[in-house]
Amino acid sequence: MKSRSLFTALALAFLLVLLAACGNTEGSENGEESGNAEGGSSEENAESSEQTEVIVDGSSTVFPVMEAVAEEYQTENPDARVSIGSSGSGGGFEKFAAGETHISNASRPIKEEEIQALEDAGIEYTEFQIALDGLSIVVNKENDWVDQLTIDQLKQMWSADGDVTTWSDVNEEWPDEEIEFYSPGADSGTADYFSEVVLGEEGSFRQDATLSEDDNVLVQGVTGSPNAIGYFGYAYYAENTDQLKAVPIVNDSGEAVAPDSETVQSGEYNPFSRPLFIYVKHEALQDESVYNFAKYALENAGEMAESVGYVAQPESEYEDMLSTLDEVAGK
Structure with a gap:
């Protein structure tokens, strides 16, 4: 009789320990869920940390510079996503005005009718001269x-x-x-x-x-x-x-x-010596992905331009452009 009571007591004790362990496990899971409730679920956090794809299009002449910039940027930032298109300066401005791109490349200054199209669309932008070319x-x-x-x-x-x-x-x-x-x-x-x-x-x-x-x-x-x-x-x-x-x-x-x-x-x-430009949309700079890429582009445009056969501007010009970028981005 005493053995049966002892066995029953031990079994009960084991069951209580097991239940306590399960309770702690559930509490740990609930604690993680509670923590995610404050900062968002794991899935929501993954979505919020996902970077915006930076869309660039325009001049085929500027393309090699920006392609080189994008390749280096994505090497240093493996999670970054950057798309560089080459539909021509005019085609790039059309996409820019249509809200399809964040940055527009051009091998000539923007035309009056393109300026008007951007004004009509309510798009503010800044022009940056990133290099020189010899047509x-x-x-x-x-x-x-x-x-x-x-x-x-x-x-x-x-x-x-x-x-x-x-x-x-x-x-x-x-x-x-x-x-x-x-x-x-x-x-x-x-x-x-x-x-x-x-x-x-x-x-x-x-x-x-x-x-x-x-x-x-x-x-x-x-x-x-x-x-x-x-x-x-x-x-x-x-x-x-x-x-x-x-x-x-x-x-x-x-x-x-x-x-x-x-x-x-x-x-x-x-x-036939001529300037090369990028045009950056002000509103897009509120997105950190776009701002970070634009900043990287201006910091490295001179070096990348030289690497693909164009001519860099004086370093002071790039420093001034970076200051302008921060100003329009509200940094």
């Missing part, structure tokens, strides 16, 4: 007759009214071979800039040129034919110097100058 006029490496070109010759070649079909039409000493023309498309800031400099506001562009918003397509076109000519940002030429030749352009001093970092920085390579 490069290029021919095939096998072209051994073109050693320089003037703006007048370029106008004759690219104008719809120029009546140029062969190289000998430009210079009678050059081959009687039909020229193949390659140009950025209508949404490209590079095409806008080239047209303004070469043809003027009233000039009309020739209709038989092969157009593409993708500068790599233009590179392939010119490298594929000894009679081709095209133009695009210096970075694309710098990547293909083994297959392309940059044509020296006669500047306003009468000197034939080829594009490189020194002639672009000094302005000697005129009239």
Whole structure:
């Protein structure tokens, strides 16, 4: 009888210990839930810490700079998500005004009609000049007759009214071979800039040129034919110097100058030295993901521009831009 009572007592004690352990486990789980109730559930916390995808689009010329920036940024910030598009300066501004992007790249200053579209949409923004470029006029490496070109010759070649079909039409000493023309498309800031400099506001562009918003397509076109000519940002030429030749352009001093970092920085390579921009939406900067990327871009744009073949601005310019960024972001 005594043994049965002892056994019953031990069993009861074991049961009480087991119940206490379960109670502590439940209490621990409830404690975690209680703590999450103050800071949100685990799922809610994961969602709140998820970074916004930063959307950037616009100029194909600026694309290599911002792509390099984004790659470095995401390496240092593995959870960051950044999308860099290349629909041309004009196409980028259309998306910017439509609220589809946070940052717009441009190889020319924003136009009046684009400013108006942003005003109509109630979008405030700031322009940042991140680098310099030398718009490069290029021919095939096998072209051994073109050693320089003037703006007048370029106008004759690219104008719809120029009546140029062969190289000998430009210079009678050059081959009687039909020229193949390659140009950025209508949404490209590079095409806008080239047209303004070469043809003027009233000039009309020739209709038989092969157009593409993708500068790599233009590179392939010119490298594929000894009679081709095209133009695009210096970075694309710098990547293909083994297959392309940059044509020296006669500047306003009468000197034939080829594009490189020194002639672009000094302005000697005129009239094709030009600034490159990003436009940042003020409202988007309230999102830490966008602000952090924009700040990183301005801190590293000079180095990244140099790495892909463009020309950095003085360091003081980037410092001023960072101050402006903090000001518009309310930091």
